[in-house]
Amino acid sequence: MPLHPELSTASLIKLTSFLCWSWSYIYCAAKVPGKCPEWYSRAVTLVHGSVATLAGLWQCDVLNLSRKRLTSKITAAHYSVMVWSWGYFAFDLLWCIIYWTDSYVMLIHHLSALIAINVYMGKDYTGCTFPCTLALMEITNPLLQARWFLRYEGYDKVILYYVVEIIYLISFIGLRGIFGTYLTYKILHSDIFDMDEKLISLVFYIVSLIFISEIIGYVAYKYKTKIEEFKGFLIEVGYILNGHW
Template sequence: MRHDLSVPNLLKLTSFVLWNWLYFFTVEYAPDKSPEWCCRVITFLHGSVATAVGLTQCQFRNLAPWHFSRKLSACQYFLMVWSWGYFAFDLLWCLVYWTESVVMLLHHITALVAITRYMQKDCAGCTYSCTLVLLEITNPVLQTRWFLKHEGYGNTTFYFIVEVLYLSMFLVLRGILGTYLMYYVFNTGYFDWEEKVLSLTFYVVSLAFVYDIAGYIRYKYRNEISEFREFYYATQIYTESEEFRRRALTHSEILNTM
């Protein structure tokens, strides 16, 4: 039986080969760098291009419901092919080096399944572009944070600004905006059941990341959080609220015992 390679599969395969070539090109011209460093260069490239192109395709400045029913454009299709090859490459890299969590692997697998299905739909270009931007817009900031720390700038003010920017963006975009978008997807008639399931899957994965980041914030900035609480409770002593007085005194006693 003869099996012909379809055009979409050929494009995805070409994209996958291209991303692997870019990775090995980086490895060859940066032999003193680790495999993770080279992979993060590729990740930074994908996140930057995906965000820039995605923003032009999701009509974020004038997003209207009818945009979700527009025909898939050539640029949106190219964006799908571009990202499919990257996620396939990154999934393979993670499986080879096994440096990422199960949540990250699930994220990549879900992305590959979603892109494959979106490529088969006639009117999913705007939906995909908006989803890609939401998922990738924080990635360049994340990679910048990693490179700064890796190169020894982890204790600088600039690193702190980049980290706070990344953490804030992630929590707001994935946590708050993502929740609103899930409500929008499930309460409008512009999305079929499959798009709703894919959106829900991405949302659950995002919540897992949000939970991890919240734990990271509580761990790394516990001293700053404690100082803020102490300052907040102390300022309430001069109010007439007995509840604030009690909480301030109790918190002060706890700090004195530590």
């Protein structure tokens, strides 16, 4: 039996998006030879993360966010961002499978993103909900990629690397952990989101918590000495102040 016309069109558009992202990876590898596969993948990821953040923030328009805008009819611009991001996540999921990186969480993250986009593409009245979600999920991504490129090029001992890393770590924990907890609570207790949207939010929140636990472990391991030095500094300051008073 032939596929439903709408399903065929949607599938073709998503396939086109996937091929465009795949072509971008191949083009990058051809223009910048001599790098490892992850370098090219992260270059593509940097493009998606940067543009997705800007497009998501523009469509979300946080300052004018309202119940009406979150439940308004999806526009062509909203749909375009969904399709565009679906192609990227499909490409990156395939890349992660081919070049296995031992990160089950990342595979779950990409698979969840694909399912979430499919769900939102099937709805008519979710307004700017997806762009807002995309912006929150991707806003720290450019910092993550910049940190990786600095380390890859041997600049992991310069002050710029530490500045980028610290800003990334604080931003990720603040946005995904603190602000994400608040948003997830509001979404789960809201009557304007369907059950599948609430489930998607919960899955992304759990994935974010896993990422945060890994970040905390990384910080504890890498900055243990510096943290101890800072504690010692605070103790000395305390002694000085107590002696002064």
